[in-house]
Amino acid sequence: MAGVRSLLGQRQPELTAGAGPQDTDVAQQAQGHYRRGRTVMRAGELAQAIAEFDRATELVPDYAEAIAARAEALDMLGQSEAAKPEYERARQLWAADRPGAPDRRYVFRRPGRFTFEIESYELALNRIKTGSFPHMACGNALLVLGRPGEALKQYERALKLKINDPDLTALTGEALSMMGQYLRAIEAFDFALAVNSKDADTLSARAIACMALGKVDEADADWRRQIALLGQEQPAARACVAFRLTDYALAVTEFGRAIEKEPADAYWRLYRLTAQRRLGISGSAADAAPTNAWPSPLFALHAGAISADEVLAQADTDGRRTEALFQLGVLALPDDPGLAAERWRDVVASGAPALIEHAAARNELAKLGA
Amino acid sequence: MFSVIIYGRNDSHGYNLHKRAAISFNALAEVMSDPDDEILFVDYNTPDDHPTFPEAIWDTLTDKAKKVMRILRVRPEQHAHLKSKTHLVALESQSRNIALRRSNPANRWILYTNTDMLLVSRIQGQSVSDILREVPDGFYQVPRFEIPEMLWEAAFDRRDPAGNLVKLRDWSVRFHLNQVVHNFMPMRYDALGDFQAALREDMIAIHGFDETMILGWHCDSNLAARLALYRGRVDTLIDKVFGYHCDHTRVAAANNKGRKTKMNDHDQYIWNVSTPYLPAQAESWGWPDVEIEEVRLDRETPYERYVAGLGKAIKPATVPFTSSSCEWHLYDDLTYDLPHTLPFACDQVLTYPRSTAIMVIGARPDFLSSFAAAWEGMGFTGPILVPQECVGLPTDLPAITTGPFAELLPKAELFMVEFGLATQKIDDPVRVGRQAAPLDKKRLKVVERLFRQAASAEAETRPAGRRLPRRFIGVNVIYNKYWIPFTDHVSANINPFCSQVLAGLPRIDESLKGKVLRFRGRHAL
Numbered sequence: 053m054a055g056v057r058s059l060l061g062q063r064q065p066e067l068t069a070g071a072g073p074q075d076t077d078v079a080q081q082a083q084g085h086y087r088r089g090r091t092v093m094r095a096g097e098l099a100q101a102i103a104e105f106d107r108a109t110e111l112v113p114d115y116a117e118a119i120a121a122r123a124e125a126l127d128m129l130g131q132s133e134a135a136k137p138e139y140e141r142a143r144q145l146w147a148a149d150r151p152g153a154p155d156r157r158y159v160f161r162r163p164g165r166f167t168f169e170i171e172s173y174e175l176a177l178n179r180i181k182t183g184s185f186p187h188m189a190c191g192n193a194l195l196v197l198g199r200p201g202e203a204l205k206q207y208e209r210a211l212k213l214k215i216n217d218p219d220l221t222a223l224t225g226e227a228l229s230m231m232g233q234y235l236r237a238i239e240a241f242d243f244a245l246a247v248n249s250k251d252a253d254t255l256s257a258r259a260i261a262c263m264a265l266g267k268v269d270e271a272d273a274d275w276r277r278q279i280a281l282l283g284q285e286q287p288a289a290r291a292c293v294a295f296r297l298t299d300y301a302l303a304v305t306e307f308g309r310a311i312e313k314e315p316a317d318a319y320w321r322l323y324r325l326t327a328q329r330r331l332g333i334s335g336s337a338a339d340a341a342p343t344n345a346w347p348s349p350l351f352a353l354h355a356g357a358i359s360a361d362e363v364l365a366q367a368d369t370d371g372r373r374t375e376a377l378f379q380l381g382v383l384a385l386p387d388d389p390g391l392a393a394e395r396w397r398d399v400v401a402s403g404a405p406a407l408i409e410h411a412a413a414r415n416e417l418a419k420l421g422a
Numbered sequence: 423m424f425s426v427i428i429y430g431r432n433d434s435h436g437y438n439l440h441k442r443a444a445i446s447f448n449a450l451a452e453v454m455s456d457p458d459d460e461i462l463f464v465d466y467n468t469p470d471d472h473p474t475f476p477e478a479i480w481d482t483l484t485d486k487a488k489k490v491m492r493i494l495r496v497r498p499e500q501h502a503h504l505k506s507k508t509h510l511v512a513l514e515s516q517s518r519n520i521a522l523r524r525s526n527p528a529n530r531w532i533l534y535t536n537t538d539m540l541l542v543s544r545i546q547g548q549s550v551s552d553i554l555r556e557v558p559d560g561f562y563q564v565p566r567f568e569i570p571e572m573l574w575e576a577a578f579d580r581r582d583p584a585g586n587l588v589k590l591r592d593w594s595v596r597f598h599l600n601q602v603v604h605n606f607m608p609m610r611y612d613a614l615g616d617f618q619a620a621l622r623e624d625m626i627a628i629h630g631f632d633e634t635m636i637l638g639w640h641c642d643s644n645l646a647a648r649l650a651l652y653r654g655r656v657d658t659l660i661d662k663v664f665g666y667h668c669d670h671t672r673v674a675a676a677n678n679k680g681r682k683t684k685m686n687d688h689d690q691y692i693w694n695v696s697t698p699y700l701p702a703q704a705e706s707w708g709w710p711d712v713e714i715e716e717v718r719l720d721r722e723t724p725y726e727r728y729v730a731g732l733g734k735a736i737k738p739a740t741v742p743f744t745s746s747s748c749e750w751h752l753y754d755d756l757t758y759d760l761p762h763t764l765p766f767a768c769d770q771v772l773t774y775p776r777s778t779a780i781m782v783i784g785a786r787p788d789f790l791s792s793f794a795a796a797w798e799g800m801g802f803t804g805p806i807l808v809p810q811e812c813v814g815l816p817t818d819l820p821a822i823t824t825g826p827f828a829e830l831l832p833k834a835e836l837f838m839v840e841f842g843l844a845t846q847k848i849d850d851p852v853r854v855g856r857q858a859a860p861l862d863k864k865r866l867k868v869v870e871r872l873f874r875q876a877a878s879a880e881a882e883t884r885p886a887g888r889r890l891p892r893r894f895i896g897v898n899v900i901y902n903k904y905w906i907p908f909t910d911h912v913s914a915n916i917n918p919f920c921s922q923v924l925a926g927l928p929r930i931d932e933s934l935k936g937k938v939l940r941f942r943g944r945h946a947l
Contacts, residue, residue, distance in 0.1 A: 127661065132544070139661035146655070147558030158698055162654035169655060172607035180606070183693025185647060189608070192651065210696070219697040248701050285623065 082111040083167055086118045089125075090171060098125045116145035117168045153408060155278065155292040156260075157226060157253040159192045160406075166193035184210035188220060191227070200230035218247035222254045225261070229405075234261040252281040256293070264405035268418050271411065272297055287313060288320065296411035298419065300327035322347050323408075325354055326382055346372055350379050374403030378413055385416075393422040423456035423551040424531035425622070429464040429517030432475040436675040437571065442538040442668045443475070444482035444580035449540040451487035452583035455549035458528045461491045463537075464517035465717075467501045471893060471925065473724060473773050480719050482580045488719035494520055495715040497775065502889035508636040509684055510677060515631035515641050516709070522630050523708030524716075525622060530554070532625050534618040534642070538668040539566075541617070542587050542594075544661065553662045554619060560657045561620050561649040564665045565602040566613040567594065574668040590666055600664065608643075608650035608692075610658070615642025617665040620649055628652055629700040630707040632691065638677040639685035643692045652698035715775060722801070724772055731768055731800030735792040736761040747853045748901045748919040756843050756862070757852045758898045760789055763922040768796050770895045770925050771836065779833050781807040783872045784840030785865040787815050788848055789897070793838070794819045807834050811868055814844055827872055831883045839873045840897040841866060841904040870907060871946045877911035878943030880928040895925040910939050 089104030105122035109115050123138035149163035170193050173186040180186060191206030204227035211220050225240030241258035245251060259274035279293045279302075291306030307324035314320060328335035335354075349366045352358045353376070358366075360380050367373040381395030399413035430443070450461055465474035474493050476483065483491075496517070504513065522532060531554045535541075541550055573593060578586045594600050603612035628648050635641050650656050677683065700707065744759055771780065780797070784790055794806055798821050808815055809827035817824040824830075843862040850856075858866065873894075876883075880892055899908040900919045908914065914924035929936070 123661065132661075136661060143558055143657070146560075146657075158652050159654075162652075164654055166654060169607060169650075172610075176606040180693050182689055185608070185693045185695050188696055189651065192654070196654070214694050214696060217696050250701060250704075285626065 078111050082108040082115055082118070085111070086115065086121065086167055087171055089118065089121060090168075093121065093125055098129050101125045102129075114145050115165075116142040117165060119145070121168070153292050153406075154286065154289040155256055155282070155296075156406065157222075157257055159195055159223070159226065163196065164193075166196065169193055182213060184214040184217070184220065187213070188223065191223060195223070195227055195230065198230075200227040203227045204231070216243075218244040218251075222251070222257065225254070226257055229257060229261045229264070232264075234264045237261045238265075250281055252278045255281070259296075260406050260411070263411050263414055266414070268414050272415065275411075288317075291320065291323065292408055295323050295327065295408055296415070298330070298412050298415040300330045303327040304331065304333070318347055318351075322350055325351070326379065329354070329382055330385075347375065350375060353379055353383065370402065371404070371407060374399050374407055374409050377403070378409035381413065381416065389420060393417060393420050397422070423459055423529060424454075424533050424554050424619070425459070425521070425525040425529045426450050426461045426533045426535060427464070427518050427521040427525070428461065428535060428537050429466055429512060429514060429521070430475050430537050431466050431512045432468040432472045432478050433511070435512075436538075436670040437673040438575055438670070439537075440479050440482070441575060441578075441580055442670060444479050445574060445578050445583075445586060445668060446537050446539050447476065447487045447491065448482075448484045448580060448583035449586060450535070451484060451490050452587065453541050453543065453550040454486075454490055456551040456555070458526050459490055459551055460526055460529070461487070462494060462521035462525055463491055464494045464496060464521050466496045466512040466517045467498050468495070470498060470774050471770065474717055476719060477717065477724055480723070483719065484581060484583060485720075487583075491719055492524075493717040493719070494524060495717055496520060497715075499888060499890050500709075500712060500714075504636060505889075508638075510636065510638050513636055514638070515633045515635050518641075519630040519633060519708035520712075520714055521708075522622070522625055523710055524714065527622070529622055531619050532622050534620070534645070535616050535665070536667075538670060539616050540569075540583075540587065540590060540666045540668075542590055542664045542666065544663060546591070548662075550663060553659065557659065557662070559621055560655065561618070561624070561646075561653045562657045562659045563610055563614050563619070563646070564617040564659050564663055565604075565611040566616045566665050566667050567599050567601065568669045569593070569599065569666050570597070571669050571672055573597070594664070594666075599666070602660070608647045608656055610646070610656045613667065614646055616667055617659075617663075618642060618645060618649075619659070620645075624649065624652060628698045629704050632700055633703050633707060635686045635691060637684055637686045639683070640688060640691050641686070644686075644695065647692050647695040648698040651695070727800045728765075728768060728772055731772075731796040731798075732765055734799035735768075735796040736764055744852070746920075750901075752853050752855060753901070754858070754903055755853050755856050756841060756858060756866070756898060756902055756904075757846050757850060757854075757856050758842060758922050759852045760786070760792060760842075760848060763897060764789075764792050764796060766921040766923040767793060767838065767895065767897050768800065770923060771797075771802075771838075772800060774836060776802050776804065778802065778804040778835050779807055780804065780836045780838055781809070781830055781834035781876070782815075782838045782840065783809060783812060783869050783876070784815060784838070784842065784897070785812070785844045785862065785869050786840060786842035786846060787844070789840050789842055790815045790822075791819060794821045797821050804835070809872055811872060812865070813868070814865060827875070831876060831879070832885055834876075834892065835885065835888075836893055836895070837873075837876055838895045838897065839869065839876075839899075839908070841869060841902070841908075842898050870904070874907070874911060874943035875946055877928050878940040891927045893925060893927055895923060898922050899924050911943060 085104045085108035089101040093101035102122055102125045105118045108118035119138050120142035123135040126135035151162055152160035154161060170190055173189045176186045187206045187210035191203040195203035204224055207220055207224045207227060214220060221240050222244035225237040229237035238258055238261050241254050244254045255274045255278040259271040262271035275293050275297050279290055282290045287306045287309035291303050291310050294303035294306055304324055304327045307320050310320045325335040349358060349363045353363045363376045367376040377395050377399045381392040384395060385392040396413035396416050399409050403410040463476055468474055474495050476491060476493050518534060543553060577589060605612045631641055632644050646656060746759060782790055797806055805823040806821045807830040808817055808822050808824045809830055810824050811827050843858055844865040845859050845862055877894060894912045896908040899905055900917060900922060908924060911929055912926045913929045914926035917924050
């Protein structure tokens with residue numbers, strides 16, 4: 053399932069073009085049906101719309117937008133009882149998407165497919181010729197979907213309408229950073245920060261770009277400024293920044309507060325456990341949620357219940373592999389700093405710079421002088 | 423679970439506001455079931471001498487509505503710095519942010535709506551608290567359905583919210599009320615501002631409503647645009663709850679001039695929004711450093727304060743009625759019935775902030791001592807400033823501060839001027855042709871001089887930072903020799919003689935006569 057979902061999110065060439073069901077890619081086909089369903093629904097052809105949504109969800113069963121649209125069509129036909137669980141299911145699917153790191157720009161904090169939104173903003177663009185908002189909103193959706201090149205085009209269109217806007221410029225920086233064009237990204241962030249030096253999101257973005265270029269001191273300086281700007285009511289964001297900085301004492305405190313607020317979040321427990329271990333405090337690996345889902349294997353690793361090879365075997369995405377490598381470094385450090393450094397060098401080499409572990413690994417290596 | 427945030431003022435915004443609002447307040451309270459739920463009504467810029475809007479209609483509210491409602495009163499003086507920048511008398515963004523700042527932090531949700539909305543859950547009996555408890559984090563809207571004016575006006579009983587909601591369920595089917603009007607994203611629906619449910623922490627993160635939007639309209643669309651960016655999505659609760667609006671277009675509201683309506687710029691505030699945040703107001707949104715009075719309808723009501731105050735000052739009458747006379751031959755008789763007059767004098771001050779400093783210029787010692795007792799009893803904490811030039815008045819009472827008139831003048835926020843006879847005792851007959859004694863004349867001469875000076879120089883002697891003129895209350899100024907002097911300087915209405923009291927702001931008469939009067943007043947000629 054995760055594979056199809058990521059396919060929908062990451063492999064579509066151009067969301068602004070209407071994909072048709074004849075397309076071979078499953079996700080594109082589903083999206084095509086969804087969009088056709090929306091079109092006929094607006095024309096009042098509810099039964100036909102439902103059929104299109106059905107086809108979409110046959111291809112991608114957890115296609116929340118299609119499920120929600122189908123529910124609305126059923127409701128309009130008077131089949132409200134049938135619609136209710138569908139509405140609910142869509143809502144739960146959206147809620148199940150794990151939000152992005154809370155210390156990053158708002159765009160990255162909310163996951164999703166945003167097919168409905170992109171389509172709606174495209175409709176708006178047919179009428180709204182002088183507004184940058186629909187371009188930017190489309191760009192944001194594309195950025196979250198992992199399509200920075202297309203997002204950048206949208207932002208550039210928006211900037212033609214709202215010239216030199218610092219927020220739009222910062223978004224172009226995010227797209228460039230995601231494309232690996234860190235120097236250009238930093239230029240964009242510098243521009244935005246010259247206008248608003250207290251823009252915590254952009255400080256975070258520039259720190260990530262700097263870290264990607266190995267400018268550890270500059271990156272850390274930005275994160276330190278960011279953490280000073282983050283309010284006490286944002287413990288998870290503060291904790292993540294502290295973790296990137298390998299300020300583990302602060303991270304333990306802030307993750308503790310984040311856990312009070314979001315007790316079900318396994319990552320906050322994992323990172324607190326990691327920070328505790330780095331401080332030589334005994335944490336509890338039993339903090340793990342009783343599930344086999346990721347990141348449970350990382351708790352098992354801390355508890356000594358599985359080996360390095362086993363955890364790496366279970367890390368089925370690049371991100372998870374990066375997480376596992378970082379934890380292996382933490383566990384190796386007391387007895388074998390050389391191995392720890394090796395693990396962290398792997399993190400730096402293979403992990404996306406935006407990941408918390410990437411920054412933490414860079415800082416750990418700097419501390420080791422490695 | 424949720425804080426409803428609404429705003430308004432004690433005026434007549436649109437057709438039959440009182441009924442619409444009562445229906446709405448009661449209906450909103452009816453769908454609350456969590457002990458933390460609250461309705462925050464920001465009473466924005468109601469004149470100081472008026473009660474807040476909910477206080478004015480309290481008798482039409484249910485006990486539940488009175489219990490859950492917190493009224494946050496924004497005084498005209500607190501709005502004065504924005505007055506020249508807008509044609510509006512009530513500002514939406516400021517109001518909603520003031521409430522957000524002061525909302526119950528235990529509540530997960532903020533629900534923005536208006537004072538003419540009813541929410542009907544689709545599962546009968548399910549509260550909106552239950553609905554919001556169950557739904558995941560997000561930004562939710564519902565479409566607004568209209569109720570024809572005749573229906574809500576003629577058929578709703580404002581004190582029967584449950585019955586009204588039942589009627590609405592029936593009408594929605596019978597009269598085909600439920601039409602969803604879609605709109606472009608990020609608005610999603612038309613008239614979106616009547617149901618926008620956002621996480622409290624999201625609203626704080628994005629710095630609330632945009633307080634540069636002071637021309638009316640589109641505040642809701644701006645919020646939708648910014649929350650759509652922040653959350654990525656605009657979700658709907660159409661499967662859970664329907665929102666109904668009491669249509670009120672028989673009479674255009676003050677901010678509705680048809681095609682000539684002045685409004686916030688559509689492009690700037692919707693189509694060119696480029697961030698969810700408002701860094702320029704990050705520290706100041708919702709006026710964190712401004713003390714906003716909170717009024718409750720379930721405790722310390724104005725009536726309770728009034729009764730407590732007068733209870734300390736006067737005893738109940740022992741006779742069926744007393745008498746006075748407004749016949750012209752009694753024009754020079756300045757006697758008045760103090761126990762009868764005091765309630766009208768107190769009525770003039772009750773709605774002012776409790777910290778108000780009032781200057782009392784007068785002649786009758788028993789008036790001042792009675793008023794001082796009532797002042798304290800009504801819960802006022804500010805001083806009664808009594809000029810030492812007013813010889814013969816008691817100055818040893820706890821609420822009273824005395825000093826030279828010129829020194830007290832810039833400290834006063836309100837004036838009360840009493841034109842009685844210093845020699846009148848509480849049991850003396852009233853308006854029977856009594857002439858002023860030499861002592862009375864001497865004292866009244868001082869009262870009149872100080873009054874003229876205070877009124878003529880009001881603008882120049884305001885407390886530091888105060889922008890708005892101070893109000894003057896005249897006691898015993900109707901149909902007697904002080905009627906003319908008082909109204910020469912104060913823009914007062916014509917009031918019934920029986921109340922004995924007139925009040926108003928200093929008169930700005932630009933005629934030669936007005937200028938001469940002010941000149942003479944300033945220099946006490």
